[in-house]
Amino acid sequence: MLLEDGAAAMLLVTASEMAEMDRRTIEDIGIPGAVLMENAARGAAAFFEQVVPDLVQRRIVVLAGSGNNGGDGFVLARLFFNKGARVRTVCLRPPDRLKGDALTNFRILEKIGVPVAVWDESQDFKAQFEAVEDADVIVDAILGTGLQSEVRGLYRRVIDAVNALGNPVLSVDIPSGIDGSTGRVMGTAIRATATATFALAKIGHAVPPGEEHSGILKVIDIGIPPLVAHGSGIRRFLLDAAACAPWLRPRPAETHKGHAGHLGVLAGSPGKTGAAALLCQGAAKAGAGLVTLFVPSGLNPIMEVKLTEVMTLPISQTLEGTASLEALEGILGFMEDKEAFAMGPGSSLQPETRELMRRLVTEIRCPAVLDADALTAVSEDPAVLSRAQAPLILTPHPGEMARLTGESTGTIQADRLGTASRFSEKHGVFLVLKGHRTVVAAPDGRLAVNGSGTPAMASGGMGDVLTGLIGAFLAQGFDPFEAACLGVYIHGAAAEEVHAAVATRGLLASEILPAIPIVIGRLERSP
């Protein structure tokens, strides 16, 4: 769970980017590492005392590794000891492996009388671990951004034993065993109740499985000057209310529907009229001024009944009743003076309809969002993407991404951020890689990881609503990256709004429609 503390957009960094910022702060700016370490531990201690009531009255065991993560642990041990806590420290590597600020703080513990045990890989593990099994709370200061490889040996046994204890575990910076740059479990990893991370959130805190392992996350300000982060050129951030609010200001009083743009939609086919309806209703609820649905003529009477605020335009159809290639010129002509286009949901994979959608990709002259069957049509000839005349936003789920890239869904899911960034840059399109913690990538390197949403969203039609949201923000003139981010965040937040009242299943796509303006209103009013 990620706490939205209302701060500015929360940057997401890799372990090496964070290490470089540490280095610049210490070596170029001159803030001693010991000051950063002290600030880190003080901030972590305050947060941990919020998470575990009466923490300093509990039996605390600090497990420390051989690097500065361990150093943070030693300082935490001192701070809790000074408050009268019954705190013990375990050093998991011989002290002669310690150096710098970690060694300094290790020696301080010895001088002030904090019990410090040194565990030895060669000794009986069970006997050593028994000494800490009575702990009420474990502080995990074993590994942080310095994790370099799979966790093995003593570290592995300690992490697995701690997880088996089931006591509250408070992780310093990163749950040990989680790769801060990817969120992957490196062999094994601590399952933390809470994690205090320093200066900036890491990617590993925001994407699964690292996100779940982190528990409640708090970003602690340790005194690194903002210019260090701002000067880093990092354009990766968590998509939350704080990130979206600046984009969504209340509309001026004199707004009329012409200002809010006109979205054209090509969606629906026999048996799949719901997808078209959900897309169009999502667009209307997100503020598109006008929405016109191009619909195969045989379905027009049905759509006229299903939709009220949305206009329909019957188009020629194939024998199967799907959109025909003959409709191309009519659609292009109508779209000449419109602001945005959306296509694909429920369109069908009828060969002529697929060809129509590929032709629209290369000939439409307004920003367009492609989803569902339009993505399948494009994956048969991805080169059409580079022939587009206007910005494109693609919204694949992992299976559709596999068809677009030729990679397996396993490969895609193992590196969602990298997959999305590479595809976006290669094809010059904006990419929304859907799933838990949806990723939004722009060709210029901007990247966002969505913080909103609930498991209840895994139900038919949710994607159609998302396409409508994105199309609506495109129609209102938002930059394609912002339009995609707003659609993704609001989509998840609207589901959370409704989900709070229902279980994690059985949430219908149409049920999130009324929550969309509620979420938008909250963003518009936020400071």
Ligand SMILES: NC(=O)C1=CN([C@@H]2O[C@H](COP(=O)(O)OP(=O)(O)OC[C@H]3O[C@@H](n4cnc5c(N)ncnc54)[C@H](O)[C@@H]3O)[C@@H](O)[C@H]2O)[C@H](O)CC1
């Ligand atoms: N972000 C900040 O501004 C600050 C962060 N601090 C803390 O410093 C650590 C990073 O410290 P570092 O020494 O670079 O790395 P670690 O402590 O994470 O540990 C590395 C240590 O462990 C060894 N190691 C690496 N991989 C493995 C493995 N798989 N198995 C066993 N051992 C491994 C490696 O050789 C090193 O010796 C950061 O997380 C914060 O907690 C600063 O204290 C304050 C400023």
Ligand SMILES: [K+]
């Ligand atoms: K840790």
